[in-house]
Amino acid sequence: xxxxxxxxxxxxxxxxxxxxxxxxxxxxxxxxxxxxxxxxxxxxxxxxxxxxxxxxxxxxxxxxxxxxxxxxxxxxxxxxxxxxxxxxxxxxxxxxxxxxxxxxxx
Numbered sequence: 547x548x549x550x551x552x553x554x555x556x557x558x559x560x561x562x563x564x565x566x567x568x569x570x571x572x573x574x575x576x577x578x579x580x581x582x583x584x585x586x587x588x589x590x591x592x593x594x595x596x597x598x599x600x601x602x603x604x605x606x607x608x609x610x611x612x613x614x615x616x617x618x619x620x621x622x623x624x625x626x627x628x629x630x631x632x633x634x635x636x637x638x639x640x641x642x643x644x645x646x647x648x649x650x651x652x
Contacts, residue, residue: 547594547595549590549594550587550590550591550593550594550596553586553587553590554587554590554591556586557583557584557586557587560583561583561612561616562612562615562616562620564620564621564622564623565620565622565623566622566623576629577628577629577632578632580629580632580633580636581632581633581635581636581639582636583633583636584605584609584632584633584634584635584636584637584640585636585637585639585640585643586636586640587605587640588601588602588605588636588637588639588640588641588644589640589643589644591605592640592641592644593644598641602637602641605633605637606634606637608633609630609633609634609637610627610630610633612630612633613625613626613627613629613630613633
C-alpha cells in the first residue's frame with residue numbers, strides 16, 4: 547500500500563503542479579506522459595488490493611475532471627480533451643496489464 551500511496555502523491559503533484567514549462571512544440575510524448583500518469587496508479591492500486599471497481603471508476607472520473615481543473619483553476623495550465631483520452635487509455639492499459647499478468651502467472 548505504501549508504493550501505491552507514493553505513486554498517487556506523484557500522480558497528483560504532476561497533474562496539479564501550478565506551472566509546467568514545455569520548451570518547444572508539444573509532441574506525442576506529452577500523451578505518453580499522460581498514459582503513464584494514469585497507468586502507474588492503476589497498476590499500483592490493483593496490486594495493492596484496492597477494489598478494482600472503485601479504483602477504475604475513480605481514476606476514470608479523475609481523467610476529465612483533472613483537465614477541467616487545470617483549465618479553469620490553474621492559470622498557467624490548460625486543459626486538453628485529448629489528454630483526458632490519453633489518461634483513460636492509461637487506466638485501460640493498467641487494468642489490462644494486471645489482468646494479463648495475473649493470467650500468465652496461473
